[in-house]
Amino acid sequence: MRIRYVFKGTKEELKLNPNVGTFSWFLHRITGLLLLFYLFTHMWVLGSANKGAEAFNQRLSAVQTPLFHFLEIGLILVIFYHMVNGLSITLMDFANISSKHKSLVVAVVLVFAILAIVSLSVMLPRLFAPHISTGGLA
Amino acid sequence: MSTTTFKIFRYDPDDGRDPHFQTFQVETVKGMTLLEALYWIMEHKDPTFAFRSSCREANCGSCAMHINGSYGLACRTQVDNLKPPVVIRPLAHLQVLKDLVVDMKPFFDNLKAIKPYLIPGDDPPEKEYYQSVDDRKKIDHHVDCILCGSCYGSCPVAYGDPKYLGPHALLKALRFVDDSRDGATDERLAIVASEFGVFRCHTIFNCQLVCPKDLNPTGAISKLKNKIVVKKFPFMKPFVRT
Ligand code: HEM
Numbered sequence: 582m583r584i585r586y587v588f589k590g591t592k593e594e595l596k597l598n599p600n601v602g603t604f605s606w607f608l609h610r611i612t613g614l615l616l617l618f619y620l621f622t623h624m625w626v627l628g629s630a631n632k633g634a635e636a637f638n639q640r641l642s643a644v645q646t647p648l649f650h651f652l653e654i655g656l657i658l659v660i661f662y663h664m665v666n667g668l669s670i671t672l673m674d675f676a677n678i679s680s681k682h683k684s685l686v687v688a689v690v691l692v693f694a695i696l697a698i699v700s701l702s703v704m705l706p707r708l709f710a711p712h713i714s715t716g717g718l719a
Numbered sequence: 720m721s722t723t724t725f726k727i728f729r730y731d732p733d734d735g736r737d738p739h740f741q742t743f744q745v746e747t748v749k750g751m752t753l754l755e756a757l758y759w760i761m762e763h764k765d766p767t768f769a770f771r772s773s774c775r776e777a778n779c780g781s782c783a784m785h786i787n788g789s790y791g792l793a794c795r796t797q798v799d800n801l802k803p804p805v806v807i808r809p810l811a812h813l814q815v816l817k818d819l820v821v822d823m824k825p826f827f828d829n830l831k832a833i834k835p836y837l838i839p840g841d842d843p844p845e846k847e848y849y850q851s852v853d854d855r856k857k858i859d860h861h862v863d864c865i866l867c868g869s870c871y872g873s874c875p876v877a878y879g880d881p882k883y884l885g886p887h888a889l890l891k892a893l894r895f896v897d898d899s900r901d902g903a904t905d906e907r908l909a910i911v912a913s914e915f916g917v918f919r920c921h922t923i924f925n926c927q928l929v930c931p932k933d934l935n936p937t938g939a940i941s942k943l944k945n946k947i948v949v950k951k952f953p954f955m956k957p958f959v960r961t
């Protein structure tokens with residue numbers, strides 16, 4: 582008998598299970614991969630220090646552009662999401678509180694929002710208006 | 720009496736057509752279950768329409784399917800509670816034999832892998848295996864599984880790897896690990912700690928959400944993980960709940 586596999590993978594998974602868990606898992610995977618990509622970029626920049634101060638300064642200044650500052654905002658949000666969601670999953674397992682999933686999701690969103698607001702309020706002025714936040718020293 | 724629109728997944732291996740959705744207008748009455756609506760279609764519109772059912776009372780687990788955005792039992796779903804058009808698909812992650820009928824073999828193979836039967840300890844008791852009320856309470860939340868496959872269909876990890884034991888099998892494993900009469904805890908923990916066991920779980924919670932019996936396979940998997948961790952690293956005992 583001819584049988585058929587009609588299921589189409591992750592895209593369909595998100596459509597068939599429109600639950601917060603499916604999306605947070607998907608986002609966790611995406612942010613994990615983005616962090617991995619960042620890690621390599623990060624090493625590429627820092628690694629230049631092996632070739633001396635001159636090379637390091639040169640490569641560092643290459644990533645001190647508005648585009649990279651903009652990406653840094655994304656980076657901090659990606660880190661916070663991955664970290665907060667990852668810790669919440671770990672806590673869920675260790676404390677066996679899976680029945681409190683809804684509260685966990687609310688806690689993740691709250692902690693993420695607080696971290697994001699606090700860090701962005703420190704970061705944004707330094708990135709885009711250094712003369713204000715550092716009295717013109719930067 | 721009113722008319723409700725149904726969009727139903729159809730696939731017949733013998734007619735050469737690709738899988739598609741077919742629209743039916745069903746005459747529904749108050750109190751009608753989704754399963755009755757499916758029978759109505761079969762009797763009034765298309766006798767070749769295939770689906771599984773048996774008990775009609777949420778006990779046999781035959782009629783699980785994807786109903787309007789979530790998995791569930793057709794016989795336990797009131798048509799009145801569904802927003803039309805009612806979209807029906809077969810369980811995901813399993814091969815479709817015909818229409819809503821899927822090949823459950825991988826699902827039951829995974830169940831068999833965890834040895835879903837009592838394995839007595841070394842010395843059998845004189846008479847029956849006594850279980851105290853308190854001990855029985857420990858498995859209260861695991862025994863009611865009717866093996867419908869809703870959780871398996873909803874689990875993205877089950878898609879990623881058909882060998883992944885799946886929420887149903889792991890919940891069943893905990894049902895025996897927590898059973899005071901069972902003597903094979905170490906063997907069972909070794910099975911679920913394997914490459915295709917609990918550590919494949921990504922804690923997505925779909926199985927917990929869809930289970931028509933309100934069981935919690937996600938929690939069962941956590942508990943098994945913790946038991947495995949404590950067995951291997953006894954110093955972790957104060958930090959995890961088993
Ligand atoms: C900030 C602290 C971090 C925490 C608490 C954390 C936590 C976690 C957890 C719990 C998982 C498993 C999720 C699951 O089961 O689906 C995970 C997956 C992953 N993490 Fe992290 N992580 C952290 C930092 C990082 C960093 C720095 C990177 C990049 C180098 C990274 C890359 C990944 C990747 C690629 C995955 C696999 C995603 C998947 O398979 O879905 N993580 N993380």
Ligand code: SF4
Pocket residue numbers: 863864865866867868869870871886887890929930931932933934936
């Ligand atoms: S755990 Fe629930 S959803 Fe999964 S097979 Fe058993 S009854 Fe069905």
Ligand code: FES
Pocket residue numbers: 771772773774775776777778779780781782783792793794795
């Ligand atoms: S027909 Fe038995 S569970 Fe629905």
